[in-house]
Amino acid sequence: MKQTSWALLFTLAACLQSKKYPDNNSPALDSASIKGSVIVHGLSFPWEILWGPDNFIWMTERGGTISRVNPATGAVIPVFSIKEVVSNNEGGLLGMVLHPTFSTTPQVFVAYDYNKADNYWEKVVRYTYNGKTLINPLTIIDNIIASSIHNGCRLVITPDLKLFISTGDASDQSLPQNTSALNGKILRLNLDGTIPSDNPVPGKPYWSFGHRNPQGLVYANHILYSSEHGASTDDEINIIEKGRNYGWPDVEGFCNTGSEQVFCKAHHVEEPLRTWTPTAAVSGLDYYNSDLIPQWKNSLLVVALKNARLYQMKLNDKFTGIVQTNEYLTNAYGRLRDVCISPAGKVYICTSNGNDDKIIEIDKN
């Protein structure tokens, strides 16, 4: 099942030649040092891939299935299928995260969309893994408005055991600036669904607001980073800070137009680290700091759907700015949804083409 893609090697070599955003004097990347392989194919819209403490890749597929993927053999082992999931266009079973101490607390958190009283809703449910399947569902949060587009839904648990949930605007632009609505937010909850006492506003589940469709979220260097889809302009990478407003729909990307500058000043809007115009449709986000691919140390990795490539964004020494971006896999596998990294430093990427979707492994050569 495991096959090296020579086309990918050539693509990598070609991509490694070009630095699209050179803004420091980093040495040129060594194209001979990296290779890509398809380890799994035949998937249907994988949405979340994450590296589990069992050294399997845990995966959601949008239709409602949770599986464990053996990265050495490509075997896909079904864990559970959530019957309640309704996959309506971009909606369905989306983000997933495991408890940080999974071996002693084997909890699996998933976000998904479903129908209730003729409306489409999103909720986050916590299951327990019994070694074979998922049991004991507990709803952590419910009644987030779902839509056929803009559902956000990446999940992160920080070391202090807080659950962050990104939610989209569900195509209703009145929601992100309404701090009583659950949409267009990055929410922060305790792992039992209660609201932490140190949230920005007591009793409210949001941590930040003014988001359009954040589909990437990673915690590293004591910083929460996100990726977010813009409309036709201004995809964003953000650093998510407590209580801050990220602008949507009044601000797209930087506070650089007259009306945006007025709004940003009045509402203390946090600007992104970088933007893409036209949009690239950036989705899954992770932080790379392994020695395996040393050129990528201290980088954010984000994959793009529309632009069908991997962006490697080298961070500065304070982890608060992007000093260089390099591009890989351009058009090699179509739309790319999510990325995860093994402890050994191998990078895994899943496609989102809806037909023979794949997981690709990137390793040193």
Ligand SMILES: [Ca+2]
């Ligand atoms: Ca913004």
Ligand SMILES: [Ca+2]
């Ligand atoms: Ca702007």
